[in-house]
Amino acid sequence: MLLVIDVGNTNIVFGVYDGKKLIYDRRIATDKEKTSDEYGMLFDQFFKHDNIEIEDIDDIIISSVVPTLMHTLPAMTQRYFNIVPIVIGPGVKTGMNIKYDNPREVGADRIVNAVAAYEKYGGPVIIVDFGTANTFCYVNKEGEYLGGVITPGISISAEALFLRTAKLPKVEITKPEKVIGKNTITSIQSGLIYGFAGMIDYIIDKMIEEMNQSKEDVMVVATGGFSNLISAETKNIKVVDKYLTLEGLRIIYERNKVSN
Known part of the structure; x- marks a missing residue:
């Protein structure tokens, strides 16, 4: 399954896709002061509450307009999901x-x-x-x-x-x-x-x-x-x-x- 994460100035919206079908989505407040560990525990709590296994996540993609979180969230996904995410930016193929x-x-x-x-x-x-x-x-x-x-x-x-x-x-x-x-x-x-x-x-x-x-x-x-x-x-x-x-x-x- 694919975890998609969109980091906005006010909220972080994330969802889980099974193929092309969105099966899960949540919204949390953006906190520039949170560490990668704090975000990791937050995702872990959400997933456990909604019976989603972290081990079922195969890939992750992130977009962000908050520069201070551009290191924090990829570090979190590597530590808690053991996945190096795709981060929207130069070098990523958009087709546009x-x-x-x-x-x-x-x-x-x-x-x-x-x-x-x-x-x-x-x-x-x-x-x-x-x-x-x-x-x-x-x-x-x-x-x-x-x-x-x-x-x-x-x-x-x-x-x-x-x-x-x-x-x-x-x-x-x-x-x-x-x-x-x-x-x-x-x-x-x-x-x-x-x-x-x-x-x-x-x-x-x-x-x-x-x-x-x-x-x-x-x-x-x-x-x-x-x-x-x-x-x-x-x-x-x-x-x-x-x-x-x-x-x-x-x-x-x-x-x-x-x-x-």
């Missing part, structure tokens, strides 16, 4: 031509999402990932990664309001009943949910316009923690794919396994 000024600048998660989206939905496709940062990626019909957009995510925007103002409270990120808030909390919630939905649609419109495409011809896929909440209020997002990143890791693993 990255048309960025400096391809090394593209976050591993963005590449993994783009590979999965093109494989599953074809192109042209726009991928919107709702994470600590919101990322928008454009892949053309030929499967080339052309670039995208990065904005602050909804969580850090809400946190900034709380930290940088004297009287605004910290609020739960949830959809209010009406756009026009009747109190401070619902007013902030409205600004976050509907403000981000409007921004998402506007950026997608501009990307499609810039590429001289019609909306009917471009697939728009969302993923990430707040994808269901925000996508429901947008006009352009056509599919929410919760497991897009995990699928991308599996696909890249298979391409490298074959190439080796």
